[in-house]
Amino acid sequence: MKARTLIGLLFIAAAGWKLGNMWGLIQNDWLWQQSWTEYVAPVLLFYLGGDLIINSFRRNRDQWLQRPVPHTEDGRRICCSVRYGGDEYVYHGEPFHGANLDAFCGGIRLDLRNALITEDEEIEIHTCIGGVEVYVPSHVNVVVNSRSFIGGVSNKSMRNADVNSPCLHIVASNFIGGIDIKN
Numbered sequence: 001m002k003a004r005t006l007i008g009l010l011f012i013a014a015a016g017w018k019l020g021n022m023w024g025l026i027q028n029d030w031l032w033q034q035s036w037t038e039y040v041a042p043v044l045l046f047y048l049g050g051d052l053i054i055n056s057f058r059r060n061r062d063q064w065l066q067r068p069v070p071h072t073e074d075g076r077r078i079c080c081s082v083r084y085g086g087d088e089y090v091y092h093g094e095p096f097h098g099a100n101l102d103a104f105c106g107g108i109r110l111d112l113r114n115a116l117i118t119e120d121e122e123i124e125i126h127t128c129i130g131g132v133e134v135y136v137p138s139h140v141n142v143v144v145n146s147r148s149f150i151g152g153v154s155n156k157s158m159r160n161a162d163v164n165s166p167c168l169h170i171v172a173s174n175f176i177g178g179i180d181i182k183n
C-alpha cells in the first residue's frame with residue numbers, strides 16, 4: 001500500500017470519527033470545540049482522503065500495461081481493444097499506418113511521438129465509458145471528426161503551418177467516454 005493511499009484512508013477515518021461525534025455515537029467533544037468544524041471538517045476530510053486515494057492510482061504509471069503494437073493481417077493497421085483496464089502502445093521509430101482503437105470501461109494510451117508518419121493516416125476510435133489518449137508528433141496535423149453522446153474529444157495538438165505535412169484523420173465515436181489528443 002502506498003503512503004498516499006494510507007494517508008487518504010486516515011483522512012477518511014478522521015471524517016468518520018467526526019461524523020460519529022456529531023451523531024452521538026462517539027463522545028469526544030473536547031477535540032471538536034470550534035463551531036466551524038461541525039460541517040466543514042468532515043467534508044474537507046472526506047474530500048482530501050478521497051482525492052489522495054484516487055490520485056495515488058491515477059498517477060501510477062504501472063496501471064498502464066505496456067504492450068507490443070498489435071498489427072492486423074496485412075501488417076499495416078493496428079487493432080487495439082481494451083475491456084476493464086488500461087493498455088499503452090508506444091511507437092519507437094516504427095512506421096505508423098493507421099489504427100482501430102476500442103475502449104470499453106477502460107483506457108488506451110497511444111504514443112505516436114516517435115512514430116514514422118510520412119503520409120495521411122486514419123485512426124478510428126470507439127469509446128464506451130472509457131477513454132483514449134493519443135500523443136501525436138509535432139510535425140503532423142490532426143483533423144477530428146466525432147460523434148459523441150455525453151463525451152467528447154479534446155484536441156490540444158499544435159497546428160503545423162506546412163501544407164505538405166502529413167495529417168492524422170481521427171474518426172471518433174464516444175458514448176460516455178472521451179478522447180484526448182496532445183503533443
